[in-house]
Amino acid sequence: MEENGVVSIWFRDSLSKDDLELNTKIYYDDDDNISLSKFFLDFSIDIDEVDEDFIEIEFLDFYSENIERLLSGCSYYEKIINNLKKSQNMILKSKVNSVILIYNFNFTQLNRPNNSDFKYFDTVSYI
Secondary structure (H helix, E strand, C coil), X not given: CEEEEEEEEEEECCCCHHHHHHHHCEEECCCCCEEECHHHHHCCCCHHHCCHHHEEEEEEEEEEEEHHHHHCCCCCHHXXXXXXXXXXXXXXXEEEXXXXXXXXXXXXXXXXXXXXXXXXXXXXXXX
């Protein structure tokens, strides 16, 4: 759901930058009809509640399980890390190489699928 000042965070082990883009991109046809990618479908994210300008998707040239390392270089890095440290273990269970952040969006965990290769991590304030 749309909520100012928060960011929802996902991680993924992607095969390549193209693979990540294919699975996260929002597609438009010639008539401006939207076709959602696997990521949005897996998590039942209503595109009307998301501003595309506030989506940050990063394919990293390394694998890590360390949240601080994975998020370094992302917008609002210091605020996000400080807020995550208050409630989260900063080490993932497995190494990943991709980060998806949706700003001003509070993901409702009720929509979390068990079989997605995207792993929801948390929603925290970035301000």
